[in-house]
Structures are given as C-alpha cells and as structure tokens.
Amino acid sequence: MHKILRKTPLSPDVVQFEVEAPLIYNSWRPGNFIIFRIHEEGERVPLTIADSNPGNKSITIIAQGIGKTTKHLNTLNEGDYIQDIIGPLGNPTHIEKFGTAVVMGGGVGTAEAYPIAKALKEAGNKMYAIIGARTKELVIMEKELQGIGVDVRVSTDDGSHGHKGLVTEVLQQLIDEGVKVDFVLAIGPLPMMRAVSELTGKQNITTMVSLNSIMVDGTGMCGACRVTVDGKTKFVCVDGPEFDGHKVDYKELGQRQRIYVDQEKESMERFIHKGGRCQ
Amino acid sequence: MSADENKLNIKERYQIPTQKMIEQDPGERSRNFKQVNLGYTEELAIQEARRCIQCPKPSCVPGCPVEINIPAFIDLIARLDFIGAAKKLKESNSLPAVCGRVCPQEKQCQGPCVVGKKAPPVAIGHLERFAADYEIEHGGQEKIELPPPTGKKAAIVGAGPGGLSAAGDLAKMGHKVTVFDALHKPGGVLQYGIPEFRLPKEIVRIEIEALERLGVEIICNALIGKCKTLDQLFAEGYDSIFIGTGAGLPNFMGIPGENLNGVYSANEFLTRSNLMKAYLFPQYDTPIVRGKNVAVVGGGDSAMDAVRTAKRLGAERAIIVYRRSFKEMPARAEEKHHAEEEGVEFMTLINPVQFIGDEKGWVKRMECLKMELGEPDSSGRRRPVPVEGSNFFIEVDTVIIAVGNSTNPLLTMATPDIKVNKWGNIEVDPVTQATSKPGVYAGGDIVRGGATVILAMGDGKKAARAMHEYMMKKKS
Numbered sequence: 001m002h003k004i005l006r007k008t009p010l011s012p013d014v015v016q017f018e019v020e021a022p023l024i025y026n027s028w029r030p031g032n033f034i035i036f037r038i039h040e041e042g043e044r045v046p047l048t049i050a051d052s053n054p055g056n057k058s059i060t061i062i063a064q065g066i067g068k069t070t071k072h073l074n075t076l077n078e079g080d081y082i083q084d085i086i087g088p089l090g091n092p093t094h095i096e097k098f099g100t101a102v103v104m105g106g107g108v109g110t111a112e113a114y115p116i117a118k119a120l121k122e123a124g125n126k127m128y129a130i131i132g133a134r135t136k137e138l139v140i141m142e143k144e145l146q147g148i149g150v151d152v153r154v155s156t157d158d159g160s161h162g163h164k165g166l167v168t169e170v171l172q173q174l175i176d177e178g179v180k181v182d183f184v185l186a187i188g189p190l191p192m193m194r195a196v197s198e199l200t201g202k203q204n205i206t207t208m209v210s211l212n213s214i215m216v217d218g219t220g221m222c223g224a225c226r227v228t229v230d231g232k233t234k235f236v237c238v239d240g241p242e243f244d245g246h247k248v249d250y251k252e253l254g255q256r257q258r259i260y261v262d263q264e265k266e267s268m269e270r271f272i273h274k275g276g277r278c279q
Numbered sequence: 280m281s282a283d284e285n286k287l288n289i290k291e292r293y294q295i296p297t298q299k300m301i302e303q304d305p306g307e308r309s310r311n312f313k314q315v316n317l318g319y320t321e322e323l324a325i326q327e328a329r330r331c332i333q334c335p336k337p338s339c340v341p342g343c344p345v346e347i348n349i350p351a352f353i354d355l356i357a358r359l360d361f362i363g364a365a366k367k368l369k370e371s372n373s374l375p376a377v378c379g380r381v382c383p384q385e386k387q388c389q390g391p392c393v394v395g396k397k398a399p400p401v402a403i404g405h406l407e408r409f410a411a412d413y414e415i416e417h418g419g420q421e422k423i424e425l426p427p428p429t430g431k432k433a434a435i436v437g438a439g440p441g442g443l444s445a446a447g448d449l450a451k452m453g454h455k456v457t458v459f460d461a462l463h464k465p466g467g468v469l470q471y472g473i474p475e476f477r478l479p480k481e482i483v484r485i486e487i488e489a490l491e492r493l494g495v496e497i498i499c500n501a502l503i504g505k506c507k508t509l510d511q512l513f514a515e516g517y518d519s520i521f522i523g524t525g526a527g528l529p530n531f532m533g534i535p536g537e538n539l540n541g542v543y544s545a546n547e548f549l550t551r552s553n554l555m556k557a558y559l560f561p562q563y564d565t566p567i568v569r570g571k572n573v574a575v576v577g578g579g580d581s582a583m584d585a586v587r588t589a590k591r592l593g594a595e596r597a598i599i600v601y602r603r604s605f606k607e608m609p610a611r612a613e614e615k616h617h618a619e620e621e622g623v624e625f626m627t628l629i630n631p632v633q634f635i636g637d638e639k640g641w642v643k644r645m646e647c648l649k650m651e652l653g654e655p656d657s658s659g660r661r662r663p664v665p666v667e668g669s670n671f672f673i674e675v676d677t678v679i680i681a682v683g684n685s686t687n688p689l690l691t692m693a694t695p696d697i698k699v700n701k702w703g704n705i706e707v708d709p710v711t712q713a714t715s716k717p718g719v720y721a722g723g724d725i726v727r728g729g730a731t732v733i734l735a736m737g738d739g740k741k742a743a744r745a746m747h748e749y750m751m752k753k754k755s
Contacts, residue, residue, distance in 0.1 A: 023506040037463055043555065043564035044463075069564060084463040086500040216555065216565075219461050219502060220687050221471075222547035223529045226538055233531060233538060238689065252538055255640030259540045263566035270561055
C-alpha cells in the first residue's frame with residue numbers, strides 16, 4: 001500500500017501526486033516509469049516518474065484523467081492509498097551533452113518531460129522546452145521548467161497563451177531563428193510525436209519519442225506493448241519506452257492503442273454511473 | 280470402510296479398478312471458470328490408494344523431482360489417516376494441492392509406476408490432491424515444528440513454484456527467508472499462467488499462506504535488478520540468494536501481421552484472464568478480447584490453457600493449430616483430453632505463415648501451410664516440413680501465439696557476473712543449482728528455458744539444500 005502524501009492539481013484534469021514508494025524513490029532515473037493498480041479489482045496502468053523526495057521516500061507521478069483508472073486516481077486525496085506501485089520500469093533516458101536540446105511536451109507529457117529536461121540541462125546542454133496544450137489553463141510545468149533555466153516556448157490551440165497553433169510550428173520557428181538543434185525529445189499524444197518526428201526527420205535532427213502503449217505487467221512478460229521500430233517488433237516496457245522517433249510505425253501503434261476502446265467506454269460509463277467512485 | 284480392509288495381497292490390489300476423478304460435465308464447464316476436476320471422495324481415494332502395491336524399491340519416487348515418499352503417503356490414505364498423508368507430502372513438497380492438480384504425472388511419478396505395467400498406474404496425482412485438499416478443508420493446518428533459527432537470511436527472487444519450493448525448504452531448516460516478486464500477487468505462473476478452472480487461485484493463496492506461517496516473508500511489486508541489485512541484497516545482510524524469475528519474454532513467430540489487433544501472446548491472454556481477472560470484466564477493470572473464432576498456435580500446456588479460456592469467454596470456434604501431430608503435442612495428456620471434450624478443434628500438421636487484417640488493423644484471417652513429418656530433430660520428435668503449395672486460410676478474429684518464451688534479461692543484465700548461455704539462460708551446477716556468482720543459486724525456467732512447475736520446484740529443493748550448506752559454512 002502506497003500512501004498519497006500530497007495532491008496538487010496542475011490543471012482541471014491533470015493532477016500531481018507525491019506518493020510513498022520506498023523501493024523506487026532512490027533507484028529511479030529520468031525516463032523510468034511505474035505501473036500502478038489502485039485497488040483489488042483495478043487494472044495496471046503505466047505512468048512516468050516525474051520526481052522524487054528522498055526525505056519522504058516518495059516519488060511524484062502526474063496523471064491526466066482520460067480513462068476510468070486515471071479519472072479514479074485523480075479523485076483520490078492526501079492520506080488515501082494506492083494498492084500497488086511497481087518500478088522503476090523501462091530504460092532511463094540516454095543523457096549526454098548533445099549541444100542544444102529541445103524537449104517537447106504535449107498535455108500531461110510536459111510533466112514527464114520535466115525530469116528529462118532537468119537531467120539534460122545538468123549534463124550541460126543548452127535547453128529549450130516547447131510545451132503545448134488546448135488552452136491556457138491546461139498549460140503545466142511552465143514555471144518549473146523556467147526555474148531550472150530552460151527557455152520555454154508555449155503554444156495553445158486557441159492562442160490563449162503563447163503561439164496559436166501546434167508545437168511543431170514553434171519548433172520550426174526556433175529553427176528559423178537560427179538555433180541549431182542537435183537533439184529533440186517528444187512526449188505527448190501520438191499524433192504530436194509523429195508530427196514532430198516528421199519535421200525533424202526532414203532536418204536530420206536526432207529525435208527520441210517516449211511511447212505510452214497498453215501494458216499489463218510492464219516487465220517484458222506479456223508483449224501487450226509491442227511496437228514496430230525500424231521493421232522489428234520491440235516491447236515498449238523493456239526495450240523502451242524511448243525510441244528513435246524516425247523509425248516508429250505510428251499507424252500500427254495508433255491502431256493498437258484502440259484495441260479496448262469499447263470496453264474502456266463501458267468501464268467509464270459504469271464509473272460515472274457510480275458517481276465517480278468505485279465501490 | 281475401515282482400515283482393516285487394507286489387508287490385501289498384491290493380487291487383490293491389482294484387481295481393484297482405477298478410480299476415476301469426478302469431473303464437471305464438459306458442456307457445462309466449457310461455459311464457466313469453475314474447476315474441471317472436482318476431486319476424489321474419501322471412498323474413491325481409499326480404493327485408489329489400495330491399488331498401490333507398496334514396492335520395496337519404489338520406482339515412482341525417483342520420478343518425483345521433489346522426492347515425495349509416495350508409497351508412504353499413499354499407505355496413510357489407505358489407512359484412512361488423511362491428515363497424516365498430507366503431512367507426509369508437506370515434508371518434501373511445499374505445494375501439494377498445486378502439484379496434485381498441475382504436475383504431468385504421466386511423465387513423472389506415474390510413468391515408472393510398477394502397477395502401470397499391467398494395469399493403469401496408481402493415480403498418484405489424484406491422491407496427492409485428495410490428501411492436500413482434505414487438510415485444507417478439515418483445518419489440519421497446525422503449525423509445523425521448526426528447528427531453532429540459524430540466524431541466516433536467504434533472499435528468493437521470484438515467487439513462482441521454484442522460489443516457493445526453495446523458500447519452504449529453507450524455512451524448514453531454520454533460515455529467515457524473504458521472497459521478492461515483481462507482480463502484485465505471489466505465485467508466478469500459478470497466478471498469471473494457469474487458469475482458475477485448472478488451479479483455483481484460492482488454493483494458491485492457501486498454500487502460500489502456509490509458507491508464510493513457516494515464517495517466509497513475501498514482498499510483492501519488487502522488481503529485483505531494477506529497484507535493487509543482488510549486491511544490494513547481500514549488503515542488506517542476505518547470506519544467499521535464489522533466482523527463480525521464470526520464463527520472461529513471449530516468443531512470437533516472426534511472420535507478417537503478428538502485431539495486428541486481436542493477436543495475443545499466450546502470456547498476455549492468460550495474464551489478463553488469470554492474474555487480472557479479465558474474465559470478470561467489467562467487475563474487474565482489465566479488458567480482454569472475447570473472440571468468436573479463436574486460433575491458438577502451439578501445442579503445450581499454455582496453448583491448452585489459452586484455447587480452453589477462449590472457449591469459456593464465449594468462442595464459437597476455438598482451434599488449436601499445431602505444426603506437428605497430436606501425438607507430439609507436449610501438453611499434459613489430461614489437458615488435451617479435457618480440451619477435446621470441451622469442443623476444442625485440433626488442426627494438426629498446420630503452421631501459420633501470415634495474419635491478415637481488416638482496414639482498422641484487426642486480424643480477420645490467417646494463412647496456413649500444411650506440414651508433413653520428416654526426420655527426427657534434436658528433440659527426438661519428427662521435424663515438421665511444409666508441403667509446397669498447400670496454402671489455405673482460416674477465418675479468425677483472435678489469435679493467441681503459444682510457442683514458448685525466451686529469457687527475460689532484466690535481472691541478468693543488471694548482474695553481469697552471473698554467467699548465462701547463448702539463449703540468456705543462467706548456467707548452473709546441475710547438483711547444487713549454483714550460479715557463477717558466489718552465494719547465488721538459480722532454478723526453474725530462467726535456467727531451463729521452458730519447463731514445468733514440478734521441475735522448477737525440484738530445482739528449488741536442490742538449491743535450498745546447497746544454500747543451507749553454503750550459509751552454514753559462511754562466517755558472518
């Protein structure tokens with residue numbers, strides 16, 4: 001059982017939790033993720049580790065309430081417990097001094113990009129962050145990224161904050177300004193990572209994307225998370241979660257993410273019917 | 280029946296017919312997840328036990344990897360001392376209610392049974408299950424007398440059958456034992472792999488609880504190699520370590536279309552249904568595809584478990600597609616038989632060459648080739664050879680690939696001083712199960728590749744003996 005020590009809403013549907021994780025707080029590295037299960041009847045869902053606090057033997061995770069389980073998670077409060085958390089899973093991000101690096105975060109992906117931006121900054125890179133959201137109130141981590149010395153550019157779909165449009169357009173602007181980008185890491189919705197990779201592919205910029213596929217055990221045992229990279233089947237949980245953005249088969253991954261779309265809808269309707277509380 | 284009726288001569292014993300296991304009706308059971316085998320009654324168990332001729336040099340015992348004194352426990356059943364029989368089993372087997380259900384007895388103890396030369400062999404597995412279940416039902420689970428603590432600590436990585444077997448034996452020798460498991464429930468393949476209808480999870484829970492009563496501590500959600508290294512465990516004061524991390528990565532066939540929606544590994548399909556209880560969706564949150572036309576590729580126990588699960592999830596057609604003949608299928612004879620009874624179709628001497636999807640990326644058809652058997656291969660089985668031009672199609676909406684597993688490298692990659700072979704399996708001393716790293720032992724599928732519950736448990740037993748010796752010699 002993992003006690004929730006602190007709950008901080010970051011935007012209307014994105015919530016940050018500091019949660020006890022005595023086996024993970026000192027063994028994780030940026031890029032690692034955990035799998036959590038809220039209660040006995042719950043499913044196992046992966047989430048990237050955003051930070052840790054050794055004083056509390058805790059980690060920070062950030063969830064966007066999209067499906068039933070993440071919505072349920074976001075109803076939990078300080079003092080509540082999450083039944084299971086396992087980690088650190090996946091390979092940590094490869095951190096080195098590339099020169100100029102850009103992390104691109106879409107939605108809750110920005111939270112996941114934060115520890116990686118921090119590590120890249122500490123490795124001596126000149127750092128930019130391009131973060132996107134639908135509207136101003138959904139933009140997260142802007143101050144935190146600025147606080148570690150990252151040049152932050154924002155884009156929103158409705159233009160309520162920063163550039164009106166897509167994060168790829170902001171990346172293009174940056175390149176047009178004459179910034180020589182050596183490395184891009186994109187974390188966000190699949191279409192965003194695909195668009196970023198298309199753009200950087202034309203300019204030969206090394207690009208990693210952090211994939212969020214459906215998982216069960218997260219340790220390589222089931223293969224639910226498989227993805228085709230460079231024509232070969234890879235497991236996101238043990239071979240990833242980060243892959244060369246120019247080599248991922250996004251169409252297949254997009255299809256695979258929709259396998260349970262009907263059941264997910266059914267689960268959500270049941271959850272809402274019960275007043276957003278699982279009995 | 281009274282114990283006196285057990286005074287039979289050998290001829291009389293041979294004349295007792297073998298007692299059949301009571302089974303749930305096939306038509307009924309193929310629509311539910313309740314146990315298929317319902318167990319022996321006391322009368323059936325006593326009759327079956329009396330078929331054992333109590334060989335002075337029993338040939339069944341060497342066939343048992345965990346060295347159960349088989350004639351002794353059967354004799355106790357014949358004498359109506361069922362609790363005594365269960366205790367006799369537990370002297371050498373930490374999980375008798377599990378083994379009585381899932382061991383391939385025909386290949387282990389019952390294969391060399393002397394009675395079996397003239398008549399059906401004594402149903403040792405059914406008797407083991409009877410005695411273990413009797414103890415569970417009649418509350419004979421009193422505390423086992425333990426020797427004084429040795430002050431030594433052993434860590435077990437992986438709470439599957441190998442690790443639990445080692446844990447039980449080490450605890451009974453007076454050591455402090457901690458078992459780590461990556462999943463949220465202990466049991467390994469007993470939990471995620473073997474379905475409820477063959478091995479109820481309640482039985483797994485009870486037998487693991489019995490180990491906890493011996494003082495074994497179990498820590499779940501602990502992925503050793505990631506959250507801690509083996510050297511960290513030694514630094515924390517563990518004196519020796521057993522690795523039983525099991526069969527890690529599911530094999531796929533490397534043919535087109537394997538990543539289509541609706542194509543599962545057996546591991547994923549079974550883990551969803553067994554560990555995550557997806558068969559109870561939406562009460563449980565984890566979903567599973569309930570196919571109407573399901574093909575399972577493979578002929579082992581996992582293939583049988585998957586195809587029978589698919590049937591219970593509502594498949595109209597549940598097919599085993601296997602590249603050799605029925606006879607060569609490695610699954611337990613009983614599982615093949617039960618699958619047939621439940622209406623599973625067997626398409627043998629057939630191998631898929633590709634899976635074809637619809638416009639939304641869902642599998643809808645598989646292209647197969649007919650096979651014929653050629654010369655024997657290294658396994659001694661005749662090698663399947665494709666028949667040129669024999670291609671044909673099977674309409675499917677779900678495919679489950681059950682063609683074995685490769686080694687999971689998570690722990691061995693984090694422990695470079697453990698020697699592995701070219702397949703990534705840990706190399707061990709065949710007598711002691713010792714790895715190349717001092718104080719570290721290994722067994723089960725991480726060593727063998729793909730084997731059975733009972734072979735893993737045998738490895739755990741051998742390792743426990745060697746770990747005991749190692750720890751008692753070690754100065755700490």
